[in-house]
Amino acid sequence: xxxxxxxxxxxxxxxxxxxxxxxxxxxxxxxxxxxxxxxxxxxxxxxxxxxxxxxxxxxxxxxxxxxxxxxxxxxxxxxxxxxxxxxxxxxxxxxxxxxxxxxxxxxxxxxxxxxxxx
Ligand code: HEC
Numbered sequence: 001x002x003x004x005x006x007x008x009x010x011x012x013x014x015x016x017x018x019x020x021x022x023x024x025x026x027x028x029x030x031x032x033x034x035x036x037x038x039x040x041x042x043x044x045x046x047x048x049x050x051x052x053x054x055x056x057x058x059x060x061x062x063x064x065x066x067x068x069x070x071x072x073x074x075x076x077x078x079x080x081x082x083x084x085x086x087x088x089x090x091x092x093x094x095x096x097x098x099x100x101x102x103x104x105x106x107x108x109x110x111x112x113x114x115x116x117x118x
Contacts, residue, residue, distance in 0.1 A: 020063050021052060022100050032069075032095040039095040047096030050089050055079065064100035072097040 024044035032039045039047070055061060067075065073094060080090040 021048065021061060022064065024048060024096065024099060028099050032098040034091050034095050039092075039099070043092050044096050044099060047092035047094075050085070051093045051096055054083055054085055054089070055093070057083070064097045065102045067097075067101060068104045069098040069101040070104060072101055 024041060024047075026041070029041060029044075030038045032044070034043055052061065064072075076090050076094040076097065079085075080087075080093070085093070
């Protein structure tokens with residue numbers, strides 16, 4: 001029974017985390033670019049994994065929507081250097097965070113560009 005309780009707690013933690021540190025989905029593709037191309041699902045997924053793995057060692061993870069894309073670009077560059085994260089990995093983390101960043105200078109979420117305009 002103790003094991004059951006532990007699993008239940010673990011599931012709640014995992015579910016709670018998933019809502020705060022969002023997973024990339026098809027409808028957010030195209031919000032961020034890596035080099036000259038829209039970041040792919042694979043790049044955003046690994047960007048999230050890298051963010052969770054490499055940015056949680058010294059402090060709590062910040063929710064992506066807490067900061068603007070500009071702020072994330074600066075933070076990832078600064079923190080990436082401090083944490084000795086390779087530039088390609090920094091790009092994935094940056095693209096992931098930018099995808100879910102808050103609107104520049106505002107609190108409303110960034111509009112999702114429709115597939116036709118991309
Ligand atoms: C080696 C420890 C360490 C790692 C790893 C680390 N950080 Fe930090 N981070 C800090 C410290 C210390 C601060 C406190 C503010 C400062 O010193 O700039 C901070 C502050 C921050 C802030 C707040 C900045 C502000 O203006 O409020 C953000 C955002 C941030 N880190 C993002 C990240 C991201 C993204 C990563 C992964 C790429 C990361 N951190 C990895 C040590 C770390």
